[in-house]
Amino acid sequence: MGRAPCCEKVGLKKGRWTAEEDVLLTKYIQANGEGSWRSLPKNAGILRCGKSCRLRWINYLRADLKRGNFTSQEEEVIINLHATLGNRWSLIASYLPGRTDNEIKNYWNSHLSRKIHSFRRPLTQSMPVIMDLTKTAVIAKRKGGRNSKGSMKEIKSRSTAKDTGSCSNKPAENVCVNEVVPFPSTPLLEKETLSTTAIEDRMVLDQHGEDKERTTHVVPSPCQDTVVEGMLGSSEERESLVSEEGTIENSMQCPSGNAEKGTGILAPHESIDSSETEWFNDILDSELLQPSGDLTFTELGEDSGNVKTHTTAANNEETVSRNCSADSGGDLSSCTSTTFYFVDDWEWENVVPRSELWDEKEYMCSWLWEPSDYHGKGERHKVDDNGFEGHNPMIAANALLFS
DNA sequence: AATGGAATCAACCGCGTGCGC
């Protein structure tokens, strides 16, 4: 037996919605609430499929929709969540208040995916090029066609923001707080495959020129306060997530102040001072990608004698060599507090609220079943409440979940 | 000014899933 059509298609209007239809739909939903989409068109006097009404409402008429261009922060959220979640647009949309899955999907398809592909270096390419990533945006400029309305507006607003002295994207001068933390690059799900390294993914992320706007970024979280508190434990326990090195161990949390609104902050410890977390764009802007595919940069700590050199190889392995300041006596705890995140260094819970993630169970978490065999770089090594020691807490979470 | 072509995005379509009977 074939599937019944969602609604009677005969005599129903298709195509663009008129203002009159919008008014009818809006008034009806305001009076009767959402739902019952099948019967809604008839009751509201709209010659549309219920499905079409639902889509129109969700994607266009809802009052809480954010209009306008995607901010650079939103872009990064999308890019990184997509790297994590794949084409789960509705899930991604749940992290972007006022944005719909359709909008994000369109934006991805029209803007972001193209950017990424523009920057992906063929793995077989052996051309010995040392890339100055600040210049690659110029290379990636598309050949023709019109500029998007958004990009045109962005160009205008960028110059305005610059003039008004708003937040700069330059790390050394970055005075903005509450920035979203960089997201992990993780195996993709579903149809997408991660054909490039995280380095390459990160390469795409700073194509907005030199004046990326930096503003407070609050990302909604579907998690509830009670759940999060239960997951994360007391504030003292959360404090304990600060590692020996002084690097901040990120935890998704729903501060009670935001929980009422159903939002959380997708940043460690409610806000991340820019001095503690580098934008990976900025990192890449100022560093060099080696011909071998390795990315090497040197990080200066708060004192000039405190140097940490990172080399992220094309094979996704990172080595970190430290030269702590002499007066620290080599104590790692005095080393620089800046944390850089790399391919194998992400903490999943930074990205997705645990409740969200864990609902996905093994499908979402299977790739996390890896032993932690290196130390430092923000990796938690503690015995958790369930006795899982020396492993990434996500692994412990998985073990608990599937036990 | 006309036109081709690329970009954008609203909307459509089919499928999967959950739920009630």
Add this chain to the structure above:
DNA sequence: GGCGCACGCGGTTGATTCCAT
């Protein structure tokens, strides 16, 4: 357990917009 229905999601389409020539 099977069936039908409603809903939600993601892929795709096509109308529209606007830049480049």
